[in-house]
Amino acid sequence: MNAPTRTPRAARGGSRQSLWRDRGFLAYWTGQTVSRLGVQIAGLALPLVAIAAFDASAFELGIINAALFAPYLLFSMPAGAWIDRSRKRPVLVTADLVRFGVLVALAVLGMVGLVDMVTICLVGFVMGTCAVFFDIAGSAYLPSIIGKDQLLDGNGKLQATIVFSKSGGPAVAGVLAELTSAAQTLFAGAASSLLSVLALLSSRRPETAPAPREGGRDMVAEIRESLSFIIGNKYLRFLTIRSGVNNAFFVARNTLLPLFVLNTLDLSSTILGLVLGAGAVGALAGSMIARPLAERTGLGRTIVIGFGTGSLVQVLLPLAGGPDWLAVAMLTSLFGISGCFMTIGNTNVATLQQMLVPRELLGRAVAGMRTVTWGSMPLGALLGGALGTALGLRTALAVVVVGFLASATWLALSPLTTMRNPLEDDDDDD
Template identity: 30%
Template sequence: MTEAHPSPWRSHDFRRLFAAGALSHLGSNVGYVAIPLLAVTALGAGPGQAGALAALSTAAFLLIGLPAGAWVDRLPGRRVLVAADAARAVLFASIPVAWWLGVLSLPQLYAVVLLNGCATVFFDVGSQSALPELVGRERLVRANAALVSLMAGAGIAGRGAGGLLVQFLTAPLAILGGAVAYLASATGLTGIGRQRPPAVAPAERRRLRAEIAEGLRHVFGSRELRALTLAAALGNLGAQMINAMLPVLFTRELGLPAGALGAFWAAGGLGVLIGAGVARRLAVRLGHGRAQVLSGLWFSPAVLAVALVDDGPWLWVAGAGWLAAMVRTGIGNVLGVTLRQHMTPDPLLGRMNATVRFLLTGALAVGSALGGLVGQTAGVRTAVWAGAICMAGAFLPLLCSPLRTLRELPAVTAPLAGPPGNGQAEAPRYRHEPGRKDEPGSAGRRR
């Protein structure tokens, strides 16, 4: 049995979103390498300060992540994406300007990464919420695979290039390149014709708190969504404990050049790319839920090799372990995002994505701070070991959930009408049917 409308590439707007996303991810990944290296090598940042810098880069999801979902549901999708990328371009450009004027400081880097994170909140939530509108739900597996592959490819190119640019051209010039990439992305996004309309008309809007609570109930009221979110949050927590300490470990303790750190992170991007490439085939063969559980069992323990990193052969061993662990991440990104989108009706997409991103990226912020604290008090390698153990066991919530037997993509049913009371319309409630097959032509049907 074949899929109807199998390719999202038929959509002009999806091609626009993909091209703009390529530039946006490139800018983000260059900054991911260049900003902490600038802090460590030029401004003398120690493990605690490096951890704080990494934590602030994702703290925005804890600060505004939940209301951002309700705001995204109220705003036209394209405007959100364009404004977010334009803001990130300005913020990145401020770093080389301050450097050339001789006034760059750690507090400015803290402010830039925090505000950049706020813009990223809106971009990430907005892009994931717009995707079903741009390609249709029947194309989501292929579209998400393409976008995760893009993210991985940008990780390879951006982090590898970021390390080399820092090594040969200095960090400020690398960050300026990231600002140009963001600006180009914002320009490209203006060409999207179809955009996700506001989910709720202004006259029908309720209090922001009530809309946020509805998104929280949707995520935490589902055993499948709870397991997906908890597993991803644990993976992010462990990964960020490792990533926050790698600049210190590579440059100070091992004496390796910036290019080596960029190459190590690029290996992780290659792993995500491989995982995204095989995710759909694994889902067809094993089932959408079982593929995530089994891939965690197969690949996640390899991350323990990262804690053995050293110069010489052990650098290659650690790099191979990181690559294998990121294969699992690539598989989980494609199938996990697709499952979340299928389990969520259109009016709740922004709030669902914001709730999940709040928890997932909040885990990154906590992981950065925790990595910096453990690195400062117990040693950098201890922090890396702790992160690796957390990451290796992150798939266990999936193993203990109904997802371990889930084969088909679930179908979202129509809203459940609630009785009005006291002159106010009750908030709509939704349910999904995990065991039900999608309609013919779904990307989740077995061939």
């Protein structure tokens, strides 16, 4: 008989305790916030280092981003199966420590002029591998420290952190690169990983080890079980395919963005960072809207509204131009609106996953979905680099926007628009 798992305090009572008063959640949230912020600082610093060191082209930036995201395609499934067997917090701490080491090493190499394409790709690959373990372990860790009645609230705070970091991190990186250098900016990313370790270790809440698997430790069978669960659920199946396609275009866009802003629009790296930082403001607004909107319209429709709007607004990007003030206004509007609605969508998707997937499958199921949703990113990076080289930056961005518009249309025709109670609807799956 399996050992009983520890029920989070919030789940034992009937009332909703504020998560801001929960020390275990605060340690988790702080670790996630500073670590993800550092990852995003480093994520923008890597192409800036490449541009400064050897005047990297769009195709070379595509290869760098492909190396950064390739571990999601290669390692997500075995990582998820392994994480389901393990305590989650040590995985988070180890990923942060490894990331700290490689960022410090690259920063030092950059300052002495020893950076080349191979070095940046290797660092990107290690960073991506750390991100695989950190992201999957983080998603699987949250339901073990808060109750089910607080998942929407907890995911709202976490998704605000994720989108804030995706916007605020590049904003910090852009300013630091302008004031110092792209290589020195990597030290800020490394420091964030170290702060995350300290936050995670400050939690005094013990983590129960997962119960041993019955019938041995057949990882292949466990991976097959999680994939069968995803394929058999119409909501998870749809969202996995949709996110995989959408994320490919998202990374294609981000691959082209630095060159588009710096070269085509002739703006500074500070402006690039601040434009991306507008998404942090949008993320904050989205985190406050996500829960009441879902309670009013339902999880499914809220996901459609969030992701659909976030995709449609991308049309502003290839249109940006004219006087500097107008180009900046269009770009900040794009990232502010996108940050808000993507946070709304992601918050409710995370909650839906945690509602539908049994806890003992959660790490593997998240890994299975991210093998597709994040595994498409290296392909998107290569696509963006190839399009930018063949068509020019603005035309390439217009092609990418067509992909976003197709994603929005597919969402409007999806089963999410008629979702009622996902736990009840699940019984009617194909």
